Amino acid sequence: MKKDKYWLMGPVYDALSWVFAGNAIYQCKCSMLNPPHLKAGDKVLFAGVGHGKEAIYAAERGAIVTVVDLSKAMLDKFREGVAKSGKTLDIRVVHSDIFKVEEFGQYDMVTGNFFLNLFPRAMIPDVLNHLIKLTRVGGSVVISDFALPQGNPLAKLFKNLYWYTAILIFWATTGAAIHPVYDYKQYMIDAGLDMKDEKHTPVLGVDAYTSFLGKRVA
Numbered sequence: 001m002k003k004d005k006y007w008l009m010g011p012v013y014d015a016l017s018w019v020f021a022g023n024a025i026y027q028c029k030c031s032m033l034n035p036p037h038l039k040a041g042d043k044v045l046f047a048g049v050g051h052g053k054e055a056i057y058a059a060e061r062g063a064i065v066t067v068v069d070l071s072k073a074m075l076d077k078f079r080e081g082v083a084k085s086g087k088t089l090d091i092r093v094v095h096s097d098i099f100k101v102e103e104f105g106q107y108d109m110v111t112g113n114f115f116l117n118l119f120p121r122a123m124i125p126d127v128l129n130h131l132i133k134l135t136r137v138g139g140s141v142v143i144s145d146f147a148l149p150q151g152n153p154l155a156k157l158f159k160n161l162y163w164y165t166a167i168l169i170f171w172a173t174t175g176a177a178i179h180p181v182y183d184y185k186q187y188m189i190d191a192g193l194d195m196k197d198e199k200h201t202p203v204l205g206v207d208a209y210t211s212f213l214g215k216r217v218a
């Protein structure tokens with residue numbers, strides 16, 4: 001396996017996201033993990049799970065959870081979180097590139113949280129299509145990420161500054177691609193998903209994070 005790009009970020013990722021957003025990122029990632037979208041017994045895959053407290057949240061609510069991540073440093077922190085929960089949870093950990101996971105049509109829900117933003121624009125349709133293929137027909141794809149900079153000029157400026165601060169940190173530490181915030185909803189519509197829900201999570205009164213849920217229809 002190649003060098004772990006998250007060797008530096010891995011141990012501090014969640015602490016950094018706390019400094020950056022308080023509880024807002026966690027709230028955003030959990031916003032679709034409840035009924036009617038997710039029920040006990042549902043199979044959920046978390047692509048690029050990172051520290052994955054939201055995957056633990058889903059498992060604590062009875063979901064059958066698979067987490068996938070390329071980074072051992074991130075998965076070490078994820079395992080620490082599971083151990084800290086002190087519970088026996090139905091969680092399978094897969095240390096792999098998501099593109100090598102070919103359990104097609106097997107999941108009731110597949111999530112990509114703060115995951116698509118790692119990729120250059122040209123790759124987004126491929127990454128999204130792969131997540132869709134892992135989902136059963138009728139199941140849900142959930143994408144949570146930075147909100148598209150919209151609204152009045154001040155709100156737009158705040159959102160752009162917020163995003164570019166984050167992506168520059170990730171570019172410097174992990175080699176992530178630098179780009180504007182992607183229009184995840186439009187990519188999901190273009191990929192043929194039937195959009196069913198969206199949740200907005202504010203920071204300092206500004207809509208900073210969004211979670212979109214679309215159903216696989218074919």
Ligand SMILES: C[S@@+](CC[C@H](N)C(=O)[O-])C[C@H]1O[C@@H](n2cnc3c(N)ncnc32)[C@H](O)[C@@H]1O
Nearest residue numbers: 006048049050069070071074096097098113114
């Ligand atoms: C920005 S972090 C987001 C982590 C987590 N989903 C969250 O929202 O806090 C992106 C994660 O995706 C993982 N990752 C990057 N490329 C991947 C790939 N091709 N397959 C699986 N995981 C990948 C990284 O190791 C990292 O843990």
